[in-house]
Structures are given as structure tokens and as C-alpha cells.
Amino acid sequence: MKTKLTQMLGIEYPILCGGMYGLSDAKLVSSISNAGGLGFIASGHMTDTEMLRKEIKRTRTLTDKPFGVNISLLKESKNDLSRNFIDVVIEEKIPVVETAGNDPSELIGRLKSGGVKVLHKVVTARHAIKAVEAGADAIILVGYSAGGHPGMEEVCLFVNLPETIASVKVPVIAAGGIATGKGMASVMMMGADGVLMGSAFAVTEESLFHRKIKERIVDSRSTDTAVVFKTIRNAFRCLKNDLTKEILEKERQQATPEELLKYLKGFDAKKSYLEGDIENIFIPIGQVIGLINDIPTCKVLIDRIVSEYNEIVT
Numbered sequence: 001m002k003t004k005l006t007q008m009l010g011i012e013y014p015i016l017c018g019g020m021y022g023l024s025d026a027k028l029v030s031s032i033s034n035a036g037g038l039g040f041i042a043s044g045h046m047t048d049t050e051m052l053r054k055e056i057k058r059t060r061t062l063t064d065k066p067f068g069v070n071i072s073l074l075k076e077s078k079n080d081l082s083r084n085f086i087d088v089v090i091e092e093k094i095p096v097v098e099t100a101g102n103d104p105s106e107l108i109g110r111l112k113s114g115g116v117k118v119l120h121k122v123v124t125a126r127h128a129i130k131a132v133e134a135g136a137d138a139i140i141l142v143g144y145s146a147g148g149h150p151g152m153e154e155v156c157l158f159v160n161l162p163e164t165i166a167s168v169k170v171p172v173i174a175a176g177g178i179a180t181g182k183g184m185a186s187v188m189m190m191g192a193d194g195v196l197m198g199s200a201f202a203v204t205e206e207s208l209f210h211r212k213i214k215e216r217i218v219d220s221r222s223t224d225t226a227v228v229f230k231t232i233r234n235a236f237r238c239l240k241n242d243l244t245k246e247i248l249e250k251e252r253q254q255a256t257p258e259e260l261l262k263y264l265k266g267f268d269a270k271k272s273y274l275e276g277d278i279e280n281i282f283i284p285i286g287q288v289i290g291l292i293n294d295i296p297t298c299k300v301l302i303d304r305i306v307s308e309y310n311e312i313v314t
């Protein structure tokens, strides 16, 4: 299964796992890379550079395959920390970074001069063009059904993927709504160079989501997610639960940004995911939960996707 992406990254299959806040740790990332895909360590919850360095070293004890780091670019002062993370990535000779969030133009140059490949995650062709002009090596194009932050544009992958592929000359990786070989085959037919999944890997044995959360997701349908925080232009797709119902109600009542941001303050993703209280925490997940019917290991998931893909395309 050779594509420009597998060649660029030196991996067996063009199947990536996007960085997932609180979940993408050494165990999950190394399992994905060992199975022939590529995982990104999430840095969004990290408060200092040593946390990142430690996780990179821990991952190296579990795999000798390539893996990357996800760096979220925010508007606020947190960007200073992102810059420091970039120094760690370069010092540790990480081959590839997934950037997400704001305009990466300023940081791409630094990463590239440090020998790091940059895959920038966007939700529109317009942002893809801008990132490529700034030097991104590949684009991760996310459709609106994705878990986490699917953007404000509400365009589904079936439309924004071909639009983006026609707009840029670098490899485009499809994300948002993929969990099966059929899904992968369809986006590859449209011209994608690979796929990136989050939700499907969040429901593997190696993910630190509590078993009760994974079982709830397996029992859910594609209609069981909710997008909160649209009124503060920070769309966030999570599993529907008491918390998302309460927030949507507040948004209907035109709650102020301060009232809404209170819900995010102090949210400790990792702690909440381990405790397994399903109703009162944010559980970022995509509409693709309608296609997730079991809790495989990362290897079983990747092997299954590859064999289903091969059955269709060969």
C-alpha cells in the first residue's frame, strides 16, 4: 500500500491517528506505529516541555517505528509553549508534526529548518492553500463529522476533500468520519493519499478511555453526538450526555462567553476519562461512532481496515 504519504513518512500503511487530548500517550501512539500506521503524541494538555520530552522517550521504549507529535496552535499566550514544544521536537529528532488550530505560517519555517515534516490540519481548501504556501508538506483535511473540533464551516468530507485535493499539490490526508476499509477506499478513490482517524482509535483496547465510556460509544449511533460551543466560535463535537444538553440549553438562552468558558475551566481530560463518569464530562467523539461496533486492539483495527480496503480495490 504505497502512497506519497507512506514514502514521505517511511510507514507501511497510510493510516494515521490524529493527536487526541488526554488520550494520545506513549501506549496508544506506539501501538499504532507498531501496527504499521503512525500515531501523534498529544501535547495540548501538557504544561511544560519536560512532559513532552518524557512522553517521547517513553514512546521510544515501546516502538522503533516512526511516530509524531501533535501541536495545537492557539491565539493566546499558549503559543509560547507551542514554540518551546517545537524546540523539543527538533532536539528529539521527531520526524513529523501534526499542527492544528491557528495559522501555522510562522512555525512551519522553524520546524522545516529543523528537518521536521509538517502535516497541517484544516477544515477548508482556503486554509489548505495558505498552509501549503507557508511550506506545509501535507494537508490533513477534516470533514464536519469529526470528533473534537470540526471547525465552524459545517462542510462534510465528501465535498471539502475533493475541493481541497483540486486546490493543492501536496498530499492530502482525509479525516473525519473514517473507521473502516470501505471509508478508506472511498476517500482514496477521491484522490486522498491516506487517512487520519481519531474516534476509531479512541475506542481501542490501548486507549485510556474507561471501559464504560468505550462500551457506551459502541452502543451509540451516528446521531448520538452534539456540537457545543458554536456560539463562541469553538465548535466541539462530543458524545451527547447531560453536560452537552446543559450547555446547548445555555447557548439557546444566549449565555455569555464567560458563562460558557466556565465549563472548560479545570476540565482534566485524562482524570475524567479514567474515572468513567459518562454524563458529566466532555467525551470528544465523531459521528463515525455509528460505525464503531467493538473494542479491538490497534493492530486488529488497522489489519481489518487494510484487508477490507484490499478486498475492494484489488
Ligand SMILES: Cc1cc2nc3c(=O)[nH]c(=O)nc-3n(C[C@H](O)[C@H](O)[C@H](O)COP(=O)(O)O)c2cc1C
Pocket (backbone or CB within 6 Å): 017, 018, 019, 020, 021, 022, 023, 042, 044, 070, 072, 099, 100, 121, 142, 145, 146, 147, 148, 149, 175, 176, 177, 178, 196, 197, 198, 199, 200, 202, 283, 284, 285, 286, 287, 288
Ligand atoms: C478524544 C479526542 C480528542 C481529540 N483531541 C485533539 C487534540 O488535542 N488536538 C487535535 O488537533 N485534534 C484532536 N482531536 C481530533 C483528532 O485528532 C482527529 O482530527 C479527528 O478525531 C478525526 O475525525 P474522527 O473522529 O471522525 O476520526 C481529538 C479527537 C478525539 C476523538
